[in-house]
Amino acid sequence: MRVDMSIIIGTAIWLLIVLLAIANGVLRDKVLAQLLGKKLALPLSGISLSTLIVIVASNTIHFTGLSTFKGFINLGVYWLSITVIFEYTMGLFVEKKSLHEINQVFNIKKGNLFVLVLIVVTLAPPLIAYYKELY
Template sequence: MALFGKALLIWLMILLLAIANGILRESVLLIVVVKTAAFIVSGLLLCLCIFIMTYLALPWFGRLPASHYWRIGALWLVLTLAFEFVLGAVIQGHSWAQLSEPYTFKDGNLWTLVLCVTFTSPYLAARLRFKQGSKFL
């Protein structure tokens, strides 16, 4: 399978984890703790899930030049932003003000950090695997 197809499949798995994380936040965290804490825990949990998924998927990609990992991260970032804006604007009919709110860290929302982790995880996870002496990287 081509690198693009593998990257797309991993992003879809990350998307499923993000949806599960949102369900956990809405159905458990917001009931158990205050809104700010729920968003912080949810954001950090999603960052961790993205990084772990990336780390575990690296052997499937094989050894790649660093620039390829940055391209995978950029692809994931673009796909995530496109998904968020299409879902929010087109499907849910949210205004631009509503769509931009998660980028302000309001109420502990760490969405901007999640996007940074999405972009950097392929490269950082590859660096971590390389330092551990993996035969893949």
């Protein structure tokens, strides 16, 4: 069985994004929430994470070796899938949260912009690849 290197590299890029997301969350909780309050810190955190995703994808996407629109779309859907799986796995098994608590990341009315993060993580690979003329 041959493992496609684009999957391995795409996963490595995603892991970098996860590390930045964790750091972004710590910064939100320990600094921004203290300075600005949780109500403002939460949406700012979603915007900053979305920006970080674009920066990371923009600087690493060429390493995947992908060269087709479909390939970059698949990478975005893959990143979306593992992001959602990661969110629920961490919430349920590490943080011991209920499904209701985890689902609050989708509550835009409370200022959580995780939906924006999911849109960005999905669309970043094909849009950046298009902009960089990689396909």
